Amino acid sequence: MERGELQGGPRSLPEVLAQATVCLERAGVQTPRLDAQVLLAEACRLSRAGLLTRREPLGESEAERFDAMLSRRMRREPLAYILGRKEFFSLDFEVNSHVLIPRPETETLAGAALDFLRARGEARVLDIGTGSGILAVALAVNEPRARIVATDISPDALEVARRNALRNRCADRIAFLPSDLFPPGAGRFDLVVSNPPYIEDRLIDDLEPEVARFEPRAALAGGVDGLDFYRRIGARAKTWLNPNGALMVEIGAGQGTKVAEILARFGLEVVAVLSDLAGIERVIHARA
Known part of the structure; x- marks a missing residue:
């Protein structure tokens, strides 16, 4: 037109x-x-x-x-970028081209993490690759006892996440830190959550134009087999978790067995593999 x-x-x-x-x-x-x-x-x-x-x-x-x-x-610019906002976990989030658009599948991870925190009581939480901050903010709003550190390698994404914490009135309970995965000197955590990049590099250009042309590639690309970030997170998770602490990660369709094997290789005990509302394995819950 x-x-x-x-x-x-x-x-x-x-x-x-x-x-x-x-x-x-x-x-x-x-x-x-x-x-x-x-x-x-x-x-x-x-x-x-x-x-x-x-x-x-x-x-x-x-x-x-x-x-x-x-x-x-x-x-084919995504509707959420045009509007500048997207709902997640019944909360309103600012989004722009510096961050992934929240997907309903990620609510499976948010719900599992929230169940863990409510049973645990006061807890320290690390959100790796926070992007727009949806996980950190959803947990802070729904479990005020949690104290959360959220990291991202992108300064632009962190700025969006900070604004979303202010938007949802929980900024006093989240520390946003620039870091490639784990933040140096931040101590240990009771829960580590992450929705890492998990798409195979070669597949990204074949995705819908809304994703392939507009969403940040660094937040999508998980390496040759899509599993690079699970290896990186799994290799260091035990040194960052308190005793009986948990690691919860979102996974792509069909990745459950391979991700579970990666985490087990690094000494983590896989407690559960959770499915989303479509019946697709979406979250792995492991224990230190």
């Missing part, structure tokens, strides 16, 4: 929505009508329900905002 295509005069919202849906469908977007509704609601500063009851045509400034957002989505 050429910029300005929606600005030829007053247009009813149903007309604009129908046209945008066709544009997104032709661009290969998987959910064209839903995405068009979300973007139109954002441009009009309405809820999606509000779109159904509004009778006024699209105003000029609204058309300009919608045109710009629609053009970005037609280029």
Whole structure:
């Protein structure tokens, strides 16, 4: 769509929505009508329900905002980056191109970690590769007794994570540190969590354009076999965990057996392999 295509005069919202849906469908977007509704609601500063009851045509400034957002989505930029936010664990998070977009599968890891912390009581937690901070923030909000250290090698990602902690009013319980995995001098932890890069390098370019072209490659690429970070984390985990401490990591589909073998090789006892809501093995829980 050429910029300005929606600005030829007053247009009813149903007309604009129908046209945008066709544009997104032709661009290969998987959910064209839903995405068009979300973007139109954002441009009009309405809820999606509000779109159904509004009778006024699209105003000029609204058309300009919608045109710009629609053009970005037609280029397959992720909806979350266009909106600048994404929900995770019933919390609202800022996201941009410096961080991965939160996935619902990661709520399996957040839920397992939260169960562990509630049973443990006061605990020190390390979140490796925090990205936008979704795990650290979700744990801090839902278990205020936890004291959390969150690391990332990307300064830009850490800035997003810090803002998300402020956004969700838990910044006083999370220390964000620049580090490649484990933070030097931070002491031992009762729980280490991580959603590390786990996609095989050769597969990244074949992923959906939203992922391959827009999400940070460093947060996706797990090496030749996708398992590099499990080896790096597993090799050092025992020296960073307190007695009976736990390591919980998210894994990709079909990686359960191999990741469990890697962790066992480094002296960790695999306690459980947890599946997500789709029945796919998603989290490995190991003990020091």
